[in-house]
Amino acid sequence: MSRVVVKSEITGNMWKIEAAIGDVVEEEQQVAIIESMKMEIPVIAPVAGTVVEILVKEGDPIAEEQPVLVIET
Numbered sequence: 001m002s003r004v005v006v007k008s009e010i011t012g013n014m015w016k017i018e019a020a021i022g023d024v025v026e027e028e029q030q031v032a033i034i035e036s037m038k039m040e041i042p043v044i045a046p047v048a049g050t051v052v053e054i055l056v057k058e059g060d061p062i063a064e065e066q067p068v069l070v071i072e073t
Contacts, residue, residue: 004047005067012036014060019069023051031069034062049073 015035019025025045032043053070056062 001072003052004049004071004073006031006043006045006069006071008034008043008062008064008066008068010034010036010041010062011064012041012062014056014058014062014068015040017054017056017058017069019045019051019054021051021054025049025051025071043068045071047071047073 012034016033019031025031027048029045030042031045034041049071051069052072055067055069
């Protein structure tokens with residue numbers, strides 16, 4: 001099995017985490033939402049697999065390219 005780190009594409013705040021540890025997600029499924037400049041930017045799973053780690057909390061400031069969660073395939 002391999003681990004894929006899902007990163008933020010933009011700087012902002014973690015508005016909502018839509019996946020939990022143990023959730024099975026599909027490729028291109030929305031797993032979180034980042035708020036940036038009053039816009040909601042989706043965080044999309046690049047692969048199908050199981051969420052094994054969530055590295056941020058709702059309300060946390062997020063930097064561009066910051067790891068958000070880890071999916072095991």
